[in-house]
Amino acid sequence: MRFAALIGFLLFFSTSVFAQQADLLERNFAGASKQTTPQAAKADIQNQAAQKISEEVIRDLIGEERYTKNKSLIANKVIKLSARYIPFVKPSAITQEGEEFKMNVAMKVSLSDLKQLLQINSLLNENDTIPVVLPVVSMVDRVEGRSYRWWQQSSDKNQSFLVKQSRTLEDALRSSFQKNNFFVVKPVEAGLGANVPTSFQNERVAGDDAQFFAQYFNAPVMIDGQVLMNKADKGYRIEVRMTAIQVSNARPIADVSRRYDVEGSFEGAVDKKLREVSEAVANDLASQVFEAWQRGSVGTSVIRVTITGKHTLPSMEALKERIRSQLTQVKNIRERLVSSDSVSFEVDTAASSTELATKLEALDVNGKKLVKVSEDREEIVLKLAQ
Incomplete structure (x- = not known):
């Protein structure tokens, strides 16, 4: 027992020392x-x-x-x-x-x-202002054959139930994100749909539409999603899916997906369930976005860094830690593809590929240097050289 405890202590000590270094x-x-x-x-x-x-x-x-x-x-x-x-x-x-x-x-x-x-000293946060989040969540009711999207103008007067569910969701999102100093726009309550040009009133807000919405409403983060209501074997089924997207590079940074079965009268059962679960769903999404923000992942891009040549697992782990610890522009790094003659990492960074390549070439990796083989906007290829 003493021997095992000693080994455990030594492992903990060596791990702690490595982390500190x-x-x-x-x-x-x-x-x-x-x-x-x-x-x-x-x-x-x-x-x-x-x-x-x-x-x-x-x-x-x-x-x-x-x-x-x-x-x-x-x-x-x-x-x-x-x-x-x-x-x-x-x-x-x-x-x-x-x-x-x-x-x-x-x-x-x-x-x-x-x-x-x-x-x-309040100097580390990426933005001086409170980050703005814009929800663009569709309400789709396949039981009654109707839908509601706040950014689409509609003459359908049979939308009051779906409008109510949208308000419930955006209230929950505002409350949850506010705890982490994010501001969620409430487009249903504010009647923002009237301000959206006709050419952007599409079923899905993505691509150039998403860029327009982000600039128009000054929201770098968008919540794309859908609340789908359908019939089930017993009663009805509600499916909630939401993805938080960094609009500048269309990068998903958080997502939630939930499914609930309810029984009873359709509108009454759905309304009750959504009021019960909206806060928990919104809290989950908000906490994921906040973690990404703390890691510095929001405001960064993902660049693939490929190191060619034969490498051992310990040498690659050492290289990964070297990049993580020595380059302040690197917010996160993770392995994505390992083969017999190369290893690829995905790097979250606020730097451009050119800036990152320059920083990588300046690294000392146990007496060796990384030499750039090629570089474009999305990938940098390097090799280890003496």
């Missing part, structure tokens, strides 16, 4: 100082290194515009506390050339500690 971003700085003594020059160059490296990493994390806007706050509330997120500093021997002292400094930045400090 993977979180450390390595940076080097070559500096010069005109201080009159070596001791003063050494301190001056180390301060320059902390300042310069902090600025570079923070810019990568929050973007140039946000950095410039909050430069004074960052200097006073974050960089002044650099000792909190720079746990390792290794200066080289200091040399003198004329009136200048020169020295190199190697530093390791703890991304988790830096992000925590940025978050404390």
